[in-house]
Amino acid sequence: MNALQEQKNYLTVLAPFEGVVTTRNLHTGAFVIAGGNNGAVPIFRVEKIKTLRLVVAVPEAYVDGVKEGNEVSFAVPAFPDRTFAAKISRMSHSLDLRTRTEMVELDVDNSDRILLPGMYADVIWPVTRQAKGFVVPMRTVAATTEKTFVIRIKKDGLTEWVDVKRGNAAKGMVEIFGPLHEGDMIAARATDEIKPGTKMSAQTAHP
Structure with a gap:
């Protein structure tokens, strides 16, 4: 009996967290193989969508304005008339040597579940200027x-x-x-062929 009860328990799949089933790879009657075998696929994909993560590659020139806890606005093409908010939660504290950007993660409150994982966002990044x-x-x-x-x-x-x-x-x-x-x-056109000390006549350019 105990062995039968244990096998019956396998009929119910419990997720380790609350979420939404976003992918269903198998349906009733399908043959399921062990997860360690080649060719095995997950039965379901469950995602937590009440809080989403927004990842932004911040150019090197603007990393000075990145502070944990700061709020940043963004928009998505699906809702062009709405603006959403996210808080900076994590920073890489290093630059990608190829793109010269710092990866920054922001947490998005999605309690109303209006945003979907995988959406592209247009981020309105706060920029500070240290010099004129x-x-x-x-x-x-x-x-x-x-x-x-x-x-x-x-x-x-x-x-x-x-x-x-x-x-x-x-x-x-x-x-x-x-x-x-x-x-x-x-000079209206700069070139290293014009050496310092070259005599030039200055004229005001008109649009």
């Missing part, structure tokens, strides 16, 4: 193996290289950071 920057045409920024720079034209008409760092870039424009000031004149 300028937006200039990409052609005004040059780079060598040692530095990135723009060419400033001084009041006496002589040029000088000014080291800068690149920020975001879009539509032919790029954000730069460096010891520049409003009103500085820079």
Whole structure:
């Protein structure tokens, strides 16, 4: 009797946690083989969807703004008119050497079960700026193996290289950071062939 009762207990499959069956690979009457054998497949796939995990690859330039517990907004294509919130819960504290990004995980409260695992999210990431920057045409920024720079034209008409760092870039424009000031004149097209001390005439560009 005990042996029969133990075998009967195997007829009921209990999940180790509360969740939703998202995949059913076998149905009533199917032949089930032991899980250790080749070709075996899980009978069910159960997922906890009350709390979802959102994984974001944060570019190196923005990792300074990543703090555990901070709330971040995001949207999904399925609900274009809604914005959702998630809290930063875990950080990798290292950069992917290929993509120069840090993997950050956020917990999403999905108690209403409106979001589904596997959805793509458009994340509105909070960005902080430690220094004042300028937006200039990409052609005004040059780079060598040692530095990135723009060419400033001084009041006496002589040029000088000014080291800068690149920020975001879009539509032919790029954000730069460096010891520049409003009103500085820079060369319309930068190249390392224009050496410091070259005489140039400065003209104000008109849109």
